[in-house]
Amino acid sequence: xxxxxxxxxxxxxxxxxxxxxxxxxxxxxxxxxxxxxxxxxxxxxxxxxxxxxxxxxxxxxxxxxxxxxxxxxxxxxxxxxxxxxxxxxxxxxxxxxxxxxxxxxxxxxxxxxxxxxxxxxxxxxxxxxxxxxxxxxxxxxxxxxxxxxxxxxxxxxxxxxxxxxxxxxxxxxxxxxxxxxxxxxxxxxxxxxxxxxxxxxxxxxxxxxxxxxxxxxxxxxxxxxxxxxxxxxxxxxxxxxxxxxxxxxxxxxxxxxxxxxxxxxxxxxxxxxxxxxxxxxxxxxxxxxxxxxxxxxxxxxxxxxxxxxxxxxxxxxxxxxxxxxxxxxxxxxxxxxxxxxxxxxxxxxxxxxxxxxxxxxxxxxxxxxxxxxxxxxxxxxxxxxxxxxxxxxxxxxxx
Amino acid sequence: xxxxxxxxxxxxxxxxxxxxxxxxxxxxxxxxxxxxxxxxxxxxxxxxxxxxxxxxxxxxxxxxxxxxxxxxxxxxxxxxxxxxxxxxxxxxxxxxxxxxxxxxxxxxxxxxxxxxxxxxxxxxxxxxxxxxxxxxxxxxxxxxxxxxxxxxxxxxxxxxxxxxxxxxxxxxxxxxxxxxxxxxxxxxxxxxxxxxxxxxxxxxxxxxxxxxxxxxxxxxxxxxxxxxxxxxxxxxxxxxxxxxxxxxxxxxxxxxxxxxxxxxxxxxxxxxxxxxxxxxxxxxxxxxxxxxxxxxxxxxxxx
Numbered sequence: 001x002x003x004x005x006x007x008x009x010x011x012x013x014x015x016x017x018x019x020x021x022x023x024x025x026x027x028x029x030x031x032x033x034x035x036x037x038x039x040x041x042x043x044x045x046x047x048x049x050x051x052x053x054x055x056x057x058x059x060x061x062x063x064x065x066x067x068x069x070x071x072x073x074x075x076x077x078x079x080x081x082x083x084x085x086x087x088x089x090x091x092x093x094x095x096x097x098x099x100x101x102x103x104x105x106x107x108x109x110x111x112x113x114x115x116x117x118x119x120x121x122x123x124x125x126x127x128x129x130x131x132x133x134x135x136x137x138x139x140x141x142x143x144x145x146x147x148x149x150x151x152x153x154x155x156x157x158x159x160x161x162x163x164x165x166x167x168x169x170x171x172x173x174x175x176x177x178x179x180x181x182x183x184x185x186x187x188x189x190x191x192x193x194x195x196x197x198x199x200x201x202x203x204x205x206x207x208x209x210x211x212x213x214x215x216x217x218x219x220x221x222x223x224x225x226x227x228x229x230x231x232x233x234x235x236x237x238x239x240x241x242x243x244x245x246x247x248x249x250x251x252x253x254x255x256x257x258x259x260x261x262x263x264x265x266x267x268x269x270x271x272x273x274x275x276x277x278x279x280x281x282x283x284x285x286x287x288x289x290x291x292x293x294x295x296x297x298x299x300x301x302x303x304x305x306x307x308x309x310x311x312x313x314x315x316x317x318x319x320x321x322x323x324x325x326x327x328x329x330x331x332x333x334x335x336x337x338x339x340x341x342x343x344x345x346x347x348x349x350x351x352x353x354x355x356x357x358x359x360x361x362x363x364x365x366x367x368x369x370x371x372x373x374x375x376x377x378x379x380x381x382x383x384x385x386x387x388x389x390x391x392x393x394x395x396x397x398x399x
Numbered sequence: 400x401x402x403x404x405x406x407x408x409x410x411x412x413x414x415x416x417x418x419x420x421x422x423x424x425x426x427x428x429x430x431x432x433x434x435x436x437x438x439x440x441x442x443x444x445x446x447x448x449x450x451x452x453x454x455x456x457x458x459x460x461x462x463x464x465x466x467x468x469x470x471x472x473x474x475x476x477x478x479x480x481x482x483x484x485x486x487x488x489x490x491x492x493x494x495x496x497x498x499x500x501x502x503x504x505x506x507x508x509x510x511x512x513x514x515x516x517x518x519x520x521x522x523x524x525x526x527x528x529x530x531x532x533x534x535x536x537x538x539x540x541x542x543x544x545x546x547x548x549x550x551x552x553x554x555x556x557x558x559x560x561x562x563x564x565x566x567x568x569x570x571x572x573x574x575x576x577x578x579x580x581x582x583x584x585x586x587x588x589x590x591x592x593x594x595x596x597x598x599x600x601x602x603x604x605x606x607x608x609x610x611x612x613x614x615x616x617x618x619x620x621x622x623x624x625x626x627x628x629x630x631x632x633x634x635x636x637x638x639x640x641x642x643x644x645x646x647x648x649x650x651x652x653x654x655x656x657x658x659x660x661x662x663x664x665x666x667x668x669x670x671x672x673x674x675x676x677x678x679x680x681x682x683x684x685x686x687x688x689x690x691x692x693x694x695x696x697x698x699x700x701x702x
Contacts, residue, residue, distance in 0.1 A: 023482045025475075051482035055475060056512030063468065063475035063509065064482070067443070070466055071483025089469050200466050200480060202491035203438045205459070209467035212456045
């Protein structure tokens with residue numbers, strides 16, 4: 001085990017190397033590009049023995065790893081924003097084929113206007129596709145979750161592809177100290193992939209993805225749904241085992257709680273800004289507010305039971321969303337409202353779209369306001385999400 | 400490869416009574432692919448007629464290992480599959496069996512990408528000159544003036560795209576045209592192609608009875624007429640050598656060709672043509688011959 005300063009993109013590349021990935025496809029898009037650049041560098045220097053395929057589009061990037069995964073290989077690709085949208089069709093094809101593809105999504109806003117900075121609109125647009133979707137908070141978790149993704153996706157109880165989402169620039173381009181597990185220990189923990197659920201090979205006559213009757217199609221969807229349910233246990237099991245074995249400091253499980261014990265008010269978030277929210281929680285705790293944070297590490301499968309359990313004694317919840325479903329609410333906000341069966345008042349904040357920076361100072365102001373509103377009986381107005389606009393940030397800075 | 404060898408091959412590939420239309424050219428082509436490559440073949444099939452011909456789960460109309468994939472993804476999937484085989488030293492001839500849409504239109508970027516990488520795959524474009532599976536809509540390779548359901552009255556107003564020449568200019572080691580009416584020529588071309596490492600493409604002329612509107616027993620007759628009238632030219636590019644294939648060589652001399660109207664008049668899609676239209680098509684065919692002959696000359700002097 002060594003400790004090294006790594007940017008998020010290089011942490012992904014390091015995980016790909018540690019996982020002994022056999023086939024990688026590469027197409028550049030900011031801010032994902034340096035992941036595939038780093039992997040190319042590793043391969044050309046002979047540090048990683050893998051097939052590296054430079055494709056002409058993201059649609060083909062996922063198609064290549066689909067083919068390689070169908071051929072039994074452990075695979076990797078990475079993308080961002082418009083690249084992910086361009087892959088959309090292949091995403092469903094991979095998941096419905098039950099192939100354990102692992103992909104990094106460096107989150108980025110969707111144009112127009114062209115904007116390379118982070119929000120979660122891109123990755124949440126593939127929420128329903130049958131991919132396991134994890135969100136990292138820091139660079140350590142980027143590395144850990146990517147390694148774990150192979151173990152989870154390839155588990156015969158799961159056999160579904162995984163996305164590891166990391167916030168563009170904030171994680172992908174920011175250097176942090178990272179504990180890197182010993183390669184020999186990783187090899188023992190993550191042996192070569194067993195070619196499940198199938199392997200396409202010469203001389204073996206069978207078709208993958210041919211015409212299916214309606215009832216069989218529905219049955220296959222049901223299997224995926226059940227695999228997602230089982231994935232909850234697998235994620236817990238794999239991440240706990242990993243934490244015990246490699247002790248890198250990343251939390252285990254589908255979600256992380258921060259000062260939620262006895263908290264009357266709970267904030268809910270995903271991704272890197274959860275670090276800023278934790279700082280805000282500390283400030284508010286110092287001020288005497290009974291407040292904590294639930295950070296979802298996975299949005300698919302959704303940690304329904306855990307979330308319900310933790311929020312059961314809370315008075316009200318505030319959900320910070322970096323993505324919105326136009327015509328309705330923030331996407332995470334919708335998820336939380338449905339998970340709690342509307343039994344607890346939920347305030348949904350839409351913020352940080354297009355990479356707008358929201359500081360711990362903003363978060364503490366927002367959470368303070370939320371508590372005040374609840375205590376003065378104004379939670380009735382929370383049915384509509386509140387947009388925390390950039391000019392509000394300026395105002396709070398001036399104050 | 401002789402016709403006897405083709406007949407003797409035990410590889411079944413195409414199962415009788417599969418869901419293909421009567422007289423379907425894809426069944427003919429697939430049979431030859433299976434019999435030529437045998438147990439080493441793995442098919443990658445994008446959306447198209449062959450998605451249907453392959454049959455309903457749990458039965459199968461084809462006896463191949465087949466990976467069915469989205470319309471615009473076949474060549475890339477094949478590249479990935481081949482990489483998986485190579486990384487473990489496994490055998491397997493990965494063949495993309497695609498229609499014209501999956502190769503020349505929606506799948507073109509992907510095809511171009513695989514060609515640029517010179518990935519070790521064989522792409523066979525079974526060109527029935529329209530989107531037949533969805534009910535005969537005009538594609539990039541539909542002939543000028545042909546009636547389709549999206550060019551139903553005056554016919555297609557644009558040119559037929561020459562996917563084989565476009566792929567030749569990708570500087571890949573092997574590109575050829577072929578016809579389902581000449582099975583030994585097709586089989587020999589497949590044999591030569593798979594003996595070469597790198598990207599190979601065969602553009603296969605595949606007349607479609609319901610799409611072109613002719614009787615199902617005329618598929619071979621129409622395909623032969625396309626050669627005999629010079630409307631379809633068989634040629635082969637193999638690592639620097641460009642040759643018009645023997646079956647077409649005779650028709651280099653225009654006087655040896657059958658009248659084009661014989662080919663066109665057998666097809667409902669050309670029933671509306673005026674004499675002027677037919678002359679227009681003939682001019683295009685003459686221009687194509689000029690280009691192919693020039694290419695043959697260019698590559699022979701280059702050698």
